[in-house]
Every structure is written in structure tokens, then in C-alpha cells.
Amino acid sequence: MDLRYSESDERFRAELRAWLAQAVPEHGEPPRGADWSVRREYDTAWQRRLFDAGYAGINWPKEYGGRDASLTEQLVYYEEVARARAPYVGVNFVGLLHGGPTLMAEGTPEQKQRHIAPIIRGEQVWCQGFSEPGAGSDLASLSTRAELDGDAYVVSGHKIWTSFAQVADYCELLVRTDPNAPKHRGITWLAMPMDLPGIEIRPLPTLLGSGEFSEVYLENVRVPVECRVGAENDGWRVTNVTLSFERGTAFASDMYQLQQSLRDLASLARRVTRDEASAWDDRSLRRDVGHLAAELDAIWAMVKYTVCEAGKTGVPGMTGSCIKLHYSELKQRMGELSMRLLGRAALGRADVAGLPSSEIVHQALQSLSLTIAAGSSQIQRNIISERILGLPREPR
Amino acid sequence: MDFQLSEDQEALRDGIRSFCDGRFGIEALRELEGKGAFDRELWGELAEMGVFGLRLAEADGGVGLGYADAVLVFAELGRRLVPGPLAWSQLLADRIDGAASGEVVVGGLDLLGPGGGPLLVEYLAHLDVLVALRDDGVWRFDPRDLEAMPVEPALDPHTPIHQLASLPAGERIGDASDAGRLRIEGAALAAAQLLGIAEMSQELATEYARKREQFGRPIGSFQAVKHILADAFTRQELARAAVYAAGATLDDPAVGSGPRAVAAAKLVAGEAAMKNARACIQVYGGMGYTWEIPAHYYLKRTWVLENVFGTVDEQAEQMAEHVAADA
Numbered sequence: 001m002d003l004r005y006s007e008s009d010e011r012f013r014a015e016l017r018a019w020l021a022q023a024v025p026e027h028g029e030p031p032r033g034a035d036w037s038v039r040r041e042y043d044t045a046w047q048r049r050l051f052d053a054g055y056a057g058i059n060w061p062k063e064y065g066g067r068d069a070s071l072t073e074q075l076v077y078y079e080e081v082a083r084a085r086a087p088y089v090g091v092n093f094v095g096l097l098h099g100g101p102t103l104m105a106e107g108t109p110e111q112k113q114r115h116i117a118p119i120i121r122g123e124q125v126w127c128q129g130f131s132e133p134g135a136g137s138d139l140a141s142l143s144t145r146a147e148l149d150g151d152a153y154v155v156s157g158h159k160i161w162t163s164f165a166q167v168a169d170y171c172e173l174l175v176r177t178d179p180n181a182p183k184h185r186g187i188t189w190l191a192m193p194m195d196l197p198g199i200e201i202r203p204l205p206t207l208l209g210s211g212e213f214s215e216v217y218l219e220n221v222r223v224p225v226e227c228r229v230g231a232e233n234d235g236w237r238v239t240n241v242t243l244s245f246e247r248g249t250a251f252a253s254d255m256y257q258l259q260q261s262l263r264d265l266a267s268l269a270r271r272v273t274r275d276e277a278s279a280w281d282d283r284s285l286r287r288d289v290g291h292l293a294a295e296l297d298a299i300w301a302m303v304k305y306t307v308c309e310a311g312k313t314g315v316p317g318m319t320g321s322c323i324k325l326h327y328s329e330l331k332q333r334m335g336e337l338s339m340r341l342l343g344r345a346a347l348g349r350a351d352v353a354g355l356p357s358s359e360i361v362h363q364a365l366q367s368l369s370l371t372i373a374a375g376s377s378q379i380q381r382n383i384i385s386e387r388i389l390g391l392p393r394e395p396r
Numbered sequence: 397m398d399f400q401l402s403e404d405q406e407a408l409r410d411g412i413r414s415f416c417d418g419r420f421g422i423e424a425l426r427e428l429e430g431k432g433a434f435d436r437e438l439w440g441e442l443a444e445m446g447v448f449g450l451r452l453a454e455a456d457g458g459v460g461l462g463y464a465d466a467v468l469v470f471a472e473l474g475r476r477l478v479p480g481p482l483a484w485s486q487l488l489a490d491r492i493d494g495a496a497s498g499e500v501v502v503g504g505l506d507l508l509g510p511g512g513g514p515l516l517v518e519y520l521a522h523l524d525v526l527v528a529l530r531d532d533g534v535w536r537f538d539p540r541d542l543e544a545m546p547v548e549p550a551l552d553p554h555t556p557i558h559q560l561a562s563l564p565a566g567e568r569i570g571d572a573s574d575a576g577r578l579r580i581e582g583a584a585l586a587a588a589q590l591l592g593i594a595e596m597s598q599e600l601a602t603e604y605a606r607k608r609e610q611f612g613r614p615i616g617s618f619q620a621v622k623h624i625l626a627d628a629f630t631r632q633e634l635a636r637a638a639v640y641a642a643g644a645t646l647d648d649p650a651v652g653s654g655p656r657a658v659a660a661a662k663l664v665a666g667e668a669a670m671k672n673a674r675a676c677i678q679v680y681g682g683m684g685y686t687w688e689i690p691a692h693y694y695l696k697r698t699w700v701l702e703n704v705f706g707t708v709d710e711q712a713e714q715m716a717e718h719v720a721a722d723a
Binding site for chain 1: 397398399400401402405464602605606613614616617619622623625626627629630633634635636637638640641643644645648650651652656657659660661663664709711712713714715716717718719720722723
């Protein structure tokens, strides 16, 4: 049982830290506001910077332009990126974490060539067309239809929660190609160009008031048959290749970043006064902070344990669901604690009286998505109790 | 970095597990309940297994292992609710002759926490040596010199309690920094026992939920029940990571702050044990409220371990200080 990073891990850390120290300030603050093309420009330029420096696709194989870093180097990467407060993966998220890896596993040579290098260089942005108004946790019940007509699938349906659809070049799209087969067996995975006729994007403002979510309406969109990834009706299996990717280390940087946020919270508590004393003098607040700190340390230890387990066995550990479940709820508790600390200063979405209200309120509100997205907490609990504890399955 | 059990560590864990399964099954625990909760013969067997001499150098008759190994052993002792002043006897093995071999049973009193409470000592009637951790050092006492009254019945049927009238002058066997260090190391061992309790409470409850049928189905098929168990498992795995990290960090201070890792482990494992033992009682339903089902043993032992080497509240305040120091 050894927690020490190797000398070569530490060399990698030193190089990366030095690079980030220069690159992050150079790249500047992320743009505020709702202009998604500006946001795309900022995020993809950062991706290009990472690529040019050899840090893009940290877990991607070398043959696809990735770093192919060892698992412990990946941990170092997530720690340093969080520490440097480097730009978030942003609009590159779906391409880097879902689309790209799916194509590596299932794409034809032509498909790989068309997409993989542009994704890792920040030249091609992807969005995800999985969920539908009637297919959320029960994703396999999706009803967007696709019928083969000559050299194209004709697609009609309605997708929802599609982040960054406004600025995406491609959509990883799940469609039903065989309505008569059992629900998991009639699904096909398409890499749909977003500039085809018949695609309508309608923004769906989140409770933050932001517009990264969209609904995507598809009406007789002709998606060329060469955009199909994997076999017809084999899309569910293809999809699960990506979903297991998502439950890996996707949140690692956020988790580490949360430690920094907690330190910020402690500093803030010393600046906020209550009854002429600093809020930090309140023992119950200190205990709440200490509680979160202990759990965060434990989660980070669990990430290390799981990563080392994956390194040993070659497959992602079963406890990824546990990490996701606990982390997402913990971040919400932290949001709540920060709001309590701000008190009435949290009633505005702008900074009030020199306090960082806007960021704290933003984080507290945004954290509400974490227990819903990428498998809700209830679904994670089903997975843990059925796949790990072996309890009887839910009907599905 | 290889934050996984080595083959030797797996063998160590499996060895102690099969020993504890054989010697400290539920029937044995029931029997111990009527015998003052302590058996010198079993204590001797624990010593032979190396439980007390685990971290003592081989040249001194020990096993020569570290805290990463000790927490594995103590998690197994926790799983089976092995009674006795286990942590104290291991902590003092290098200072008190005969502790490692089990001939001398060492118990202790931690006076470094918030003061003012009654002087309660676990297993006093069975002790050969009592050690107290105070802010002025580590002190050794002969239990026969102490004026004490049993507190009967004790909360945990396997942890007899005496109340001391006062603490006389003793023999100083360590300074203030030794006392502080022993308290942290003791917290790591207690955290490991709490991990074992969290694990076993979850396993007992899951096993029951699989078998027990109501409305014509196993109760473990209902989300209301299975989600309780999923949460219990998650807490247990979080506690495992924290406890293992505490052990590894005490062994190699280069990887982080030992006191911080231990405070996190004691807090997370303490909460996991408390909530999982409650969950176990809840999942057992009416039977969980009976003496017959051992679920209550787990909760009661948790309360005992929560109150040694720093409570959840104390650890939380420690953690807050660590956060503030880094801010």
C-alpha cells in the first residue's frame, strides 16, 4: 500500500506545473455571458494550447494524438489542472469524453480520420443526442426514429439536454432503427453533422438562467449512412462503451478543485463578520467545514484506490458509482454551506459588499445538476445495490 | 504509487479474518457476554497471531510491519467485534514488557480530549497496566492502586466499564509529544475497527434483505431498502479508502500529513459505522430491536470507539484547522 508518486510522476508534475503557470494566465479569464460562439472560441483555443504542448487527451492512446499517460500521471494531471485553475474542458467535453473514445473503439478507419484528430486539436465540437423528453433514466426507451432510405437514414424526433448544440459540429445521436425489436436491440448510433437541413435547435434555459442546454428537434433529417458507427441496431452496446468512459475519472479534477474551494470558503469565513466576530469563530461552521474536508480527502483517496485497482485489473472498478454518488451530494452540501455563510449577501447574483457572491451562488445552483446528470443518484444506488451487492433487479 | 493491498497484505488480512471468524463468531461473543467479556486464553491467541507485536521490530520479538498493515488487522478485529483493550496493547507494545506477547494486558485512558468528564476506563478488572495520555505526558499506573467502581450494566455488553475516583501519581513513561503521537496512532487503529464495523453491519443487513420476504418478494428488491444498503456500501468504501490512506500516510510522512489523514479516517469511519449499524437495525425491522440479533452490538461498540482518541466533532474541528492552515 503505497501512496507515493514515482520520481517520473513528479517530473511530469514539475513540467506540467511550469507550463500551466505560464499558459493559464496567458489564456485569460473565461468569457462571461451567453454568447456561445465566444465560449466555443475560448474553450477550443485552450484545447489547441493543450494539444500543442502535448497535454491534450491525457488518457487517449498515442496513435490518436493523446498523451497516453499512466494512471498515476493522469491523477497528477487532474491535481495540477485543478490547482492551476486551468480552463474547464467546456464545449470539448462530449468529443473528448464520449464521441472520440467511442470512435476509437467502434469507428471505421474513415470515421476515425474524419473526427478523432480534429476533436483532440479542438477543431471539432460535439454534442450529445441521447436523452429525450420520454427517455431519461430509461434511455433505452428512446423513440427518435430513423429509416434507411437509399444512402441515408431519415431521422425524426426530439432530443433534450443537449449541451452546446448551438456551437457543435457533430452530434452523437441515438436513434431507433427497429421499433419491433426489444428496446435495447433496435437502437443505432449515428455521428450526425449539425449543419444538415431539418435540425432545429431551441435553447432550454437552466435554473441558472444560462443557455448551454438545448432541445434539438429533428424533422426528416437525412443522415448519410456512412455516419453510422457500429452495426445497425447495435447502438446500445456502442453507447455503453461511452457510458463506462463517463463513469471513470471524468470528475477527478472537479473533486480536487473542491479542496481549493473549501480553502476559499475558510478564508471567506474569516472575512465575514457576525455579531462583531468572524464567522470562523462559529464552532458549528468550523465543524461543517471540517466534515466536508474529511470526506473530500476520503473521496480523493478513493479515486486513487480505484485508479490503482484499474491499473492492476485492467478494468474500471465497480466503485465508480460510489464516487459519483458521494461526490455529487457532497458538492451540493458544500454549496449549501457557502450560501449559509453568505446569508443575505447571497440574495444577489452579483458580488455584494466585496464578497464573491456571484461565484458562490453560481456553484451552489450548478451543483444541483450533478445528482441528475450522467446517471441520477437514484440510478447509481440501483447500480450499487444490484451490481455490487447482488440484490434483486428493478423491473426493466 | 500502488494504493492497493500487496499479496502479503492480502494474506495478512485473510489470515486474521479466518482466525476471527473461527474464534469470535456470534456464539463466542454471546458466551463472552457472560464471562466479563474478556478471556485471557483468547488474548494469548491474539498475541500469537501478532496483533500486539505487529509493529514491533523483529529483533524485539515483533512482526516488524507498519500502520498500513495494522489497519488491515484492526479492521478485521472490528468486523468480529473482538473485545479487549486492543489498540492500547498494540500502541504500548514497545514501552511495556509483555504487552506484545499478551502476558501483560495494557489498557488506557485518553485525557487529551476536551476535559471535564468522568474518568471511565474500559476492561479495568482485566488490566495489568493502565496507561494515561495527558497533556504533560504518558503515565503508567498499577490498576491495583486505583480506587474504582464498576458501572453496571455497561452500554456495550463486551466493554465493561469502571469509574475511577481519581488518578493518583503514576510513573511517567513518555513526554507530551509521545502522548500526542500515541493518540493519533490510536485514532488510526480505532478508525480501522470502525471500518470493520461499517463493513459487517452492511453485510449482515444485505444478507438479511436478500432472504427476508414480505409482499411475496425479498425486501432487498424494494428501492426503499436497497438504497439504504447502497448508501451503507458507499460509506464503507469511503471509510476504507480513508483508513488505508491513514495507515499508508503514517508509514510514509512524505505523502502527506499523518494527523490530517488520521483525523479524516476517524471521522469518516466513525460516521460510516454509526450510520451503517443503525441501517442494519432498521433493515432487520422488529428483529433488529431485539437482543438476539447482533445488530445492536455493532452500534454499541461504535459508541465505545467513537469516544476514544477523539470524537467525530473533535476530528471535524481538527480538519477545519488543517483547512484553515492551508488557506
